[in-house]
Every structure is written in C-alpha cells, then in structure tokens.
Amino acid sequence: MKARYIMNNNLPQARMFVAACLGLVLTLPHTSRAEDGGPSFSFSGFGQLTVAKVLSGKQGSYMQWNCPCTIQNWEYVGVYEKSKGWQADQESLLGLQGTVRLNDKFSATAQVLARAYNENYKPTIDWAYASYALTDAWTVQAGRKRIPLYYYSDFLYIGTAYPWVRPAPDVYGWPIYAYDGANLAYSAPVLGGGWTLDANVWAGSFSSKNNTYDTKIYFGNPTDEKWRRILGGYATLTNGEYSARVMLMTFKNDQSTRMPDGSVTVNLDGYKTTIGGISLNYDGRNWIFRSELNRFSQKVSGYTYNYFLLGAGYKLGDWTGMYTISRYRTAENAFGAAIEGRRTNTLALRYDLTKNWALKAQYDYSRDQSRYDFFGDYKLMSFSAQASF
Numbered sequence: 154m155k156a157r158y159i160m161n162n163n164l165p166q167a168r169m170f171v172a173a174c175l176g177l178v179l180t181l182p183h184t185s186r187a188e189d190g191g192p193s194f195s196f197s198g199f200g201q202l203t204v205a206k207v208l209s210g211k212q213g214s215y216m217q218w219n220c221p222c223t224i225q226n227w228e229y230v231g232v233y234e235k236s237k238g239w240q241a242d243q244e245s246l247l248g249l250q251g252t253v254r255l256n257d258k259f260s261a262t263a264q265v266l267a268r269a270y271n272e273n274y275k276p277t278i279d280w281a282y283a284s285y286a287l288t289d290a291w292t293v294q295a296g297r298k299r300i301p302l303y304y305y306s307d308f309l310y311i312g313t314a315y316p317w318v319r320p321a322p323d324v325y326g327w328p329i330y331a332y333d334g335a336n337l338a339y340s341a342p343v344l345g346g347g348w349t350l351d352a353n354v355w356a357g358s359f360s361s362k363n364n365t366y367d368t369k370i371y372f373g374n375p376t377d378e379k380w381r382r383i384l385g386g387y388a389t390l391t392n393g394e395y396s397a398r399v400m401l402m403t404f405k406n407d408q409s410t411r412m413p414d415g416s417v418t419v420n421l422d423g424y425k426t427t428i429g430g431i432s433l434n435y436d437g438r439n440w441i442f443r444s445e446l447n448r449f450s451q452k453v454s455g456y457t458y459n460y461f462l463l464g465a466g467y468k469l470g471d472w473t474g475m476y477t478i479s480r481y482r483t484a485e486n487a488f489g490a491a492i493e494g495r496r497t498n499t500l501a502l503r504y505d506l507t508k509n510w511a512l513k514a515q516y517d518y519s520r521d522q523s524r525y526d527f528f529g530d531y532k533l534m535s536f537s538a539q540a541s542f
Contacts, residue, residue, distance in 0.1 A: 196251040199311040203244040203318060203537040207235035211521070211529025216369060223519065223531040225319060227326025230369045231270055233533065244319065244537075245269040248310060250280065258286045266310070279331065290341040297333050301353060301387055304398055304432040304445055312539030316441070317501045318515040319535075321462045321479035324445055328366035329380045332357040347392055354386040358404075372410050376420075379407040385428075398432040406451060426451040441466045443477070455486035464499075475501040482522065494522035513537045 210221025221235040231243035250264040264280035271277065282296025299306050303325055308314035319325075334357015343350045358381040367376035385402025408421035430447040442465050449458040464477030482494035497519040504512045517533040 192256075193254045194251065195254075196249060197542065198247070198249040199313070199539075199541040200247040201245060201310075201312050201537050201539040202241065203535060203539075204239050204241045205233050205243070205318075205533055205535035206239045207233050208532040208534055210235065210531035213526070213529065215526065215528050216373065218528075220529050221531050222528055223517075223533050224370070224528060225322050225533070225535075226270075227322060227366055227370075228328075228330050229268060229270055230365045242269040246310060247274075248279075260284045290339055292338045292340075293335065294338065295335040297331055298336065298355070300330060300332050300359075300383070300385070300402070301355070302327070302330075302400065302402065302428060302430065303447075304430075304434070311541050312513070312537060313509055313511050313541045316443075316464075316466055316473050316475040316503050316513075317477065317499065318513045318537045321477060321497065321499065323479035323481045323495055323497055324447065324460050324462045326366075327449075328364050328378045329359050329361060332359045332380070332383050334358065334383065343390075349391050350388065351391070352386070352388040354384075356384050358383055367408065367410075372420075374410050374412055376408065376410045380404045380426075381407065381423075394436055396432070396434045396436075398430075400428075400430040402428050421451075421454060424451050424453045439468050441468060441473070441475070443475075454488055455484075456488075456490075457484040457486065458482070459484070466501075471505040473503040473505075475499075475503070477501070491525040492523065493525070493527060496520050496522060509542055510538075510540045513539065 205225070207221045207223055210223070213220045215222065218232050219234050219236045222232055224230065224232045226244055233240055233243055246266060246268045248264060248266045250262065252260055252262045254260040261283045262280060263278060265276045266279045267274045267276045280298055282294050282298050284292055284294045286292050299309070301307060303309070303320070305315055305320050305325070309320065309325065312318070332355065334355060336353055336355035339350070339352040341350060342348065358379065360377070360379040362377050363375040364378045367378055368374065381404065383402065383404040385400070387398060387400035389396060389398040404426055405423045406421045406426045407423055410418045410420060412418060426449070428447065428449050430445060432445045434444065435442040444461070444463050446461045449456070451457070458481060460481035462477055462479040464475055466473055466475035477499040478497070479499070480494070480496045483492050485492065497517055499515060499517050501513065501515040506512060513536070515535045517535070519531050521527055521529045
C-alpha cells in the first residue's frame with residue numbers, strides 16, 4: 154500500500170466525528186437563563202480536523218515509531234510517521250466548555266476534550282473550576298486549570314486564536330500542563346484607559362501516573378511525574394495592537410520509572426525548578442509579529458532548556474501568511490545527559506471563511522540538533538479546518 158495513493162484509515166473516522174459533533178453543537182443555543190432571573194448556563198466550544206504527512210526525513214526508528222517521523226504534540230504525544238501517509242488521528246479534536254452562573258459573583262466552569270489519539274475519542278475533563286468575583290477587577294478561582302506557561306496556554310487548542318496549524322512544538326509542550334489549586338486574577342484598564350493589565354498568580358500541584366510524555370518519548374517503561382508546590386504569576390499589558398507578557402513559575406519536580414523487574418528508579422527527587430518566559434507581540438492592520446522566549450532551569454540535576462519562536466506575517470483581506478522560526482536546546486547538565494536540540498522553519502497560510510472558521514495549510518522543515526539518536530530531521534505538510542463557537 155503506497156501512502157501517496159491511500160490515506161490513513163483513521164481519516165474518514167476522524168472527519169465524520171468532528172463534523173458530526175460540530176454540526177450538533179452549532180444547532181444548540183449558547184446561553185440559557187431562567188425567566189425569573191435565576192441561574193444561567195452558557196457554553197462555547199472548539200474543534201479541528203487536522204491531517205498531516207511526513208514528506209521526508211531521517212530514516213530509522215525511535216522508540217516505537219518508524220522514521221522519518223515527527224512529534225507535533227508533546228502533551229498527548231501526537232507523532233506522524235511517513236510510512237503511514239496522511240494521518241488525521243494525531244491532532245483532530247473537539248472541545249466543549251460550559252459555565253453555570255449562580256449569580257453575578259459566583260460561577261462554575263468545566264471543559265471536556267475529545268481527541269482522536271486519546272483511546273478513540275475518550276472524553277477527558279481538562280478544566281473544572283469555580284470562580285468568585287471579589288470586585289469588578291479581582292477574581293479568585295479554585296479547581297483544575299491549565300498552567301499558563303505560554304502566551305497561548307488558555308487557547309492552545311482553539312485554532313482560530315493563532316495563525317498556524319499549531320503553535321511551535323519546539324516551544325509548546327511539557328509533561329505536566331495542568332494544576333489542581335487556586336489562582337487570583339486581575340484585569341482592569343491602566344495608563345489612562347488606553348491599555349489593559351491582565352495579571353494572575355496561582356498555586357497548586359499535579360500528579361500524573363504513567364505520564365504519556367515521559368513514558369513514550371524518553372523512558373519506555375511506565376514513568377510517573379509530579380509537580381508540587383507550584384507557585385507562579387504572569388502579567389500581560391495590551392492596547393489592541395501591542396502586547397507584552399512576562400511569566401515566572403517555580404515548583405518541586407518528582408519523577409520515577411517503574412522497571413520490568415518491579416524496582417523503581419528515582420529520576421528526579423523534588424528538585425527545585427524554575428520556568429520563565431517573555432512574549433512581545435504586534436497586531437497591525439496588515440503586519441503581525443509573534444515572539445516567545447522561555448527558559449527552564451532545574452537545580453541539582455542542572456537541566457536547562459532554552460526555547461523560543463519568532464514569527465512575522467502579513468494579512469490581506471481574509472488571508473494571513475506567516476513565516477516562523479523556532480528552536481529549543483538543552484545545556485550541559487550535572488547528570489551528563491546528551492544535549493537535545495531542534496531548529497524549525499515554518500510557512501503557514503490561513504484563510505478565514507468566517508470569524509469563527511479558518512482553513513490552514515502549513516509546511517515545516519526541521520533539523521534535529523540533538524547529540525544522540527532522537528526523532529531526526531523531517532519535512533511535514535499539514536492541513537487543518539478549525540472552528541470555535
């Protein structure tokens with residue numbers, strides 16, 4: 154069977170699933186309110202059908218994958234293999250978020266996500282938290298939320314929020330991406346009202362048994378990871394065209410691998426870890442600019458990751474073209490692990506069918522700069538239909 158003539162068998166299934174679900178939710182009302190002014194309910198959602206094919210790359214294998222291959226989603230380990238041709242079962246998804254408002258101050262929110270790669274679309278609850286408005290500017294929340302490590306953390310799977318098929322995998326992706334805890338959020342006009350300041354501080358922890366990222370990409374055997382004593386904060390300043398964001402978070406990192414003989418190897422024993430990031434972005438009438446610069450550093454182990462993306466694009470009517478470079482690289486560390494690194498060049502084209510529907514095409518050329526046998530070089534072509542509602 155030659156991939157260039159026959160697509161992956163999962164493509165029709167993924168297409169029908171996303172189309173059916175989107176068709177269903179788009180026929181439903183988004184908001185309902187009791188006639189007596191009591192509690193109300195609202196929902197929103199997002200979905201995408203993404204197909205991609207590895208055009209070429211380094212021959213060989215890595216872990217359970219046949220290469221040429223590429224990882225495009227680190228959180229859920231979405232990997233494309235050239236031998237499988239066009240694949241739609243790695244990034245296609247559907248998400249629904251509902252909010253119940255009991256009154257003007259108290260609300261509860263939950264987000265359910267169904268992914269093609271997650272046990273045949275098995276739904277998971279990614280967000281579940283309660284909110285209480287202290288004032289017009291201050292809100293306290295408690296429950297499970299995404300860790301806001303990146304500029305697009307809150308919108309990572311809402312494709313209409315960014316120009317690419319996906320934000321650069323060289324920057325976006327760690328084994329832990331949520332936390333159970335509480336946060337305090339602030340949002341208000343500043344500097345005479347021309348700018349808005351959004352700030353957030355959060356604290357909590359998260360434990361992941363048999364973490365997919367650790368187990369499948371690096372260790373092979375079931376590996377557990379826990380981030381505890383998480384404490385972080387960010388501040389974003391925007392005025393419509395310009396935005397600037399700074400973020401800093403610390404936590405204690407535990408990681409252990411369960412070996413076939415029943416023994417447990419402790420890889421990380423509560424090592425203090427810091428992640429920091431800076432983003433500067435511009436959205437003009439025609440030109441757009443995106444940047445993120447981040448650093449992960451860990452005491453004792455000495456693990457250090459530096460990673461960034463820089464992108465420039467041009468909007469012409471409903472079309473947006475974007476060129477982006479991204480890179481990540483580890484530094485020498487106390488454990489003597491080999492350096493891992495990658496550099497990627499991306500060309501993306503977006504067409505807006507409507508305000509909430511976008512068609513995208515993307516070409517990625519990536520060079521593996523790791524000093525050990527990792528995924529290797531690749532060229533990838535992706536197409537995606539993405540919607541929010």
